[in-house]
Amino acid sequence: MTTNLARAAFLPLLFAAAPAAAQQSPQPAVQAAPDAQPQWSDADIAQLAQAVAMTKLEGLDPASYDVASLKSMTGAARDAAASKIALKLAHDYYVGAGTSAKNWLFDRGHPDYRGWLAKAVAQHRVGEALEELLPRNPDYAVLRSALSKCTVAARCRTIRINMNRWRRLPRDLGERYVWVNLPAYRVDLIDGRKVAQSHRAIIGKTATESPAFASTITGVTVNPWWNVPQSIARDGLAARVRANPKAEARKGYVGVKTADGGFRIRQKPGPQNSLGRIKIEMPNNYAIYLHDTPARSLFDKDKRAFSHGCIRVQNPQKLAEALLPPIDRPSVAEALASGETRTIDAHPQTRVYIVYLTAEPDPSAKDGVRILDDVYGWDKDER
Template structure:
């Protein structure tokens, strides 16, 4: 009976419509607190042993005794309403698997594979710790919950544009790799640069460009790059505007000491991946045109056509925003989204472990 009650409460958490991007305190904290209490209740039962699948992948119409156990766990977590159809991989189970995959940032193919089993077998103590850490983070967060603002959540690989409690735009993003992590901070977006030059950071010149030049004397010309000076014993190199420019056709500046900004990218295929930590620290956007269009909506001379022309002009153009927009780059690995779904993501930079003192 207690397990039924716990599963019922999880269903409530999964259907309470409130977005962490709308409010990083208040109801968001309360929803995580409710989820935490239910994970704690589950942990007292002592029934969370590791489930082992007899096959690398199980999918629709397959049969296996382990499916009964998996169904029960998904029921306890609120992804499956009822355990039925015995050891058969039913359409209802496929739907539950997809929901579980989506809220854990996995490929939602509906199949039970290694990544799914790893997330399903995550010890309850780890989830309890993850929820507690993110609740503590909410208490310390200074992100605004009113007005127009841009929020980028690093572990989610997602960016949101909010107007008060209304989400007006969202998109997939690429963030910094673990060796070049994107920094958590807040600033104000002031400028859009169309057809930008890429001023290559000194670290990339030293570690990547110079070795490439040594291997190939025509590397700079082949990559539309030029030397424009010298600093600290290194050549200052920039890449000219064009279709192969590393910043794509537009960048968005919020001046900061970390030299982090939003930008387009020619490497569109990376957005097909679920986990997207590939950059040198800046944030690559999947929908840069849509963001430019939104930010320039109060400047009527910047029509959609004008924006597209500026993006492909091949000559750099700076545009100051009439209204500066707050930007918050955040790091949440557990939250309840706008659809009311409890989400978990990997602690890609180890910030959760650091905050928990592990």
């Protein structure tokens, strides 16, 4: 294990600073010509071989990297083969191996692996450079420790899958963020690596899965209107509004003609509104939000996959207030009391991560890890 001092000294050679606003993972910084081939010394090859041997501890198969083939090679052929192995391992460490589930939608950008490799080999620190690409989150370390003691094949596979998902996540989650683990049916507010709040959640049904992705919470809307997504409107609601507008109006639904001659449906704020009384704004391309619900009895169930994809949060007022500046927190209760629709900006904004992890730390478990139900079957799809 590299010391923190060495890691801190080497990190600037590997990565450029990520844009603060986006809070993306840092990306390898040095550019290299596409045909540039690092020249590997015997010591560099030895470091690579050691790194490949260690991949088993990360839940990967050392045989996938065929470092043994380098023994019979020399010169440019060996350089090219070693670079190919190192680049594959760098990819698998930094963004995960294999194919993810279709609804795992985290964007890790476009790392410059060749530039990273050129600098790592030039500095003769390939082993350290590869180690740098792994997650540093304590949860990953717990899974890694559990895997080292695991003897049950199915459990070992689940742990390996979830270690790989951690490798697909951004490396810097931030000091304060909202963490939604779909198989746990839970929304947590993390502050300084501690759980400041924990809320029961209702997630998407198996037919309308909640996707896994990252966004930024920009504010809170109290007494929101609901702009019904076309996918839901087409599922019978639009026809009902057209056929019997008065009956649907009693539920708060109104049909609105759009400028292009189309038709969309909105639901007024009120006790029947599907978003409840509070909506947490988090711009994204999937029409997914954290929000309240009028169907609060569903939180009493153990398995809570009932929504069209959005995340319903128990006691959302407490979470919403924590996401706002202290001076604005009373505004939530005031707007709830008045019934007015009001959006309150969040400053500073908070990152939110919706993840799908079927193995997570549990101090009460023998190996420190509990296995959750594979609600959407994503574990079965992992390759």
